[in-house]
Every structure is written in structure tokens, then in C-alpha cells.
Amino acid sequence: MLKRLFALLVLAVGVNATATAATTPDQALRGTTEQIQKQIQANYKDYRADLNKFYGVVDQVVVPRFDVPYIAQLVLATNYAAATPDQRTRFANSFKNMLVRAYANAMLDNYDSIQIEWLPVRPSDDGKTALVNTSMKSGSGKAYAIGFRVRKVADDWKVFDIVVENLSLITNFRTQLNAEIKKNGLENVIVRMEKGDFVDTATNTGGK
């Protein structure tokens, strides 16, 4: 079910990579939803037949809307300082790839059945970050509260956290991955992520 939720929210922040800087956080996320939905609509069969092709599109269209390096920094927290530049890069990429792989199928399943209601944006006091609230209704009709924490990067808004029913994705991964790193070391965790270990956990045991 989490997979499905995540698919909804990845869909919601899909963005045309060539889009010019949007002025407000919700505009940045909003007009772009259609973009990835259109892509899937036009090439649905292709993507189903060749998932790698779809990963490529997600990388091109959705990923640029996320501040991946910053997310890596947030997730690693205290472990970030001790990591080598090479480890930081590998962690950022394998973390991103883990999410893309884990949720690609669910994204294809749900692209045409979700309804997104955009709620008022909550800017932070210093205006550098904001929370874009949405209510997303899946095909089953149940609505989920999903929020996007965005921050200003070079005149554009980029997502650095997703809050699903009040649970922060960053906080969740931060707690669990750092416990894993404490037990087995950063290198071990990165290697396992690169091998796709955690994707299997997510995909095979994720219910439906």
C-alpha cells in the first residue's frame, strides 16, 4: 500500500525537465503532474514492456524535481560528515535508484486513477522552504494526506521530503538506515543498496 501511495506522490511531482523556473511551490509541482501522466498515457505499453525505458523517463522527468544531494545529506545525517565524496555520490544515487525501482510498477498501475486536490501552501517563516499540502484519492476512493516539503534552489522549488499521513519519509529512512549503518557500516549499506537488497524487501513483502 505504501508503494501505491508513493506512486501517487511521485506522479504528483513529475515535472517536465525543460520547464522554466516556476514562481510558487505549488505551481512548480502542479502543472507538471500532467506532464508525467501524459508521458505514461502515450507510452504505457512501451514502459510496461521495457521497465528500463520507464526508469529513464522517471530520471529525466521526475527526479530533477527532487533535491537528491540534499536528501542524501538529510538521510545520512551524522554519517554524512564521515563519508567520502565517492560514498556520498554512491549513496545518493543508490538511494534514489532504490526508490525509483521500488515504485515504478505501482506508478504505472495508478497513473490514471488518482485525483489530486491541491491545498493551500504553507511557507516557512524565512520563506526558503514551504509545505505543499495535497489530498490524493486513489482508485479505491480513500483519500490520503500527502505533503511535499520543498526548498528554493536556484530560483526553483525542489522537493526534499514527502510527508504521508504525517509521517516523514526522510525521518523514517534516516532512523532505519542509520541504525543499519551503525550495525554494519556505511560501505556495507551502500553496497547492499546498489545490489538492490532493500528494493527486494520493499517489492516482495509490500502486500499488493
Add this chain to the structure above:
Amino acid sequence: MRLVGISLLIATLAVAGCAHRPADDPADPLEPVNRAVFKFNETADKYALRPVAKVYADITPAPARQGITNFFDNLQEPRNIVNAILQAKFVQAGKNLGRLLLNSTAGLAGFVDVATEVGLEKHEEGLGQTLGYWGVGEGWYLMLPLLGPSTNRDLVGFAGDSFVNPSFYLPGRYDVYSISANAVNLVNTRANFLAADGILQQQFDRYLFVRTAYLQQRWNLIHDGNPPLEGFELPPDEPIDAPTSNPQVTPLAPASEPAEAPK
């Protein structure tokens, strides 16, 4: 009972003087014990509660389950009212009172949530939240046998709230009817969470997932759904806007050829 309550209160005030901590870095000095209890709870759930809840969910129509959920929610309304008042949220207390009156009568003793239909939506308040509202920190994270996650503060709240539950004042509260009602409530509540089992099973570390989720959920409730937009704590020597040290993002390698894994 009273003695337990008082000693709990003292224990909490002793440790809860400290401020709120972020959900990813709570005070969990009892972690080894908590983990053992969590394991016990998971086993009890796996072999007893969950199978019963599954059968119950299969044989009970969804509207009936919703009605039962509503009924037990309605019994919590006095708690919501008292705690809204304790937080000086008088308008909210009035709304909760309206819910109690409307649902207990027109809502057929609470089985139908008519109040939500007229715009009086469910709003949960409890003593743990009240303490949090006035700045009492969580204290330690606790995993209670069979009762699940809590904190020092919320445990005190839980004990205190039992005095405003109507069932506390029923004459035969340990008789067979009362105990059956509690059992129905327990199974029904568990059935409502069956859909979340998949999420739990996906996690690398279920204990940590439950802990983080619980603490975030409580923090959110204390702030009536709008917790402050806090930044994440980062090590001081790593400024958050340091693009020079940022890793390069590269496209996902084809799934069939995973990236080389150095030994």
C-alpha cells in the same frame, strides 16, 4: 491504582522536564527491553490478535465495523472535551460536546457519526497531548506489553484519561459484558489496521519504524495537524547549502545490470 498513578506522575515529571526531541533521535534508554517487549507483542499479534481480527473483518460487513468504531470513538468524547478545556481550546471543546450530544442521540448511541455530516469532525485530545501542549517533553519512549508504543508522558496521560472514560464508572466494569465489549473494541481496532500490515513488513527495522511513526503521530496531534516546519538537524560542520560538496546525480543503471559493487 491511585498509588500507581501518583508514582507514574512523579516519574514523568522527573524525566519529562526535558524538551521535545525529534522523532528520529528520541530518548530510548530502555531500547533493549523495549525491543524484547516489541517482539513479544509481535508474536502475540501474529498468533492471536491478527488471525482473530482477520476472521472478524471477513465476516463483519464494513458498515457494521464502521458503526462499532464510531461507538467506541463516541465513548472517548468526554476525554476529548475535558482535554480541549485543559488546553483552553474552548471552541473545540464546544464542538466535541456537540458531537457527543448529537451522536449519542441522533447517532443511535454513537453507532452513526452524524456529527461529521454536519461539519463537526472528529478531533482527538488526550491528557498526553494536553501535557505536550503545555510544553512537557515525551521523556522516554516505551513499548508496553500488549498496549503498544507510548512514552512516559503519554503513559501518564493514558492513566489519567481512564478517569474520564464513561465505562470506568459502570458498576460492573469487570463483568462479562464489559470484558466482551473491550474485546470487541480491541479486535475491531486491530481490524482497522490490517491494511497497514504491508507497510510494516516492508521496513528494514520494524521496531524503529513503529517508534518513529508513533512519535511523529503524537507530535502532529499535539499541534492539531500543523506541527512547526522544522528543519532537520544536521552536523554543524556541514552547512545545508554547500553545493560544492554535493554528489552528482546520475541516471538509474539498467536493472538487469546492477552497478558494480566493490568488495
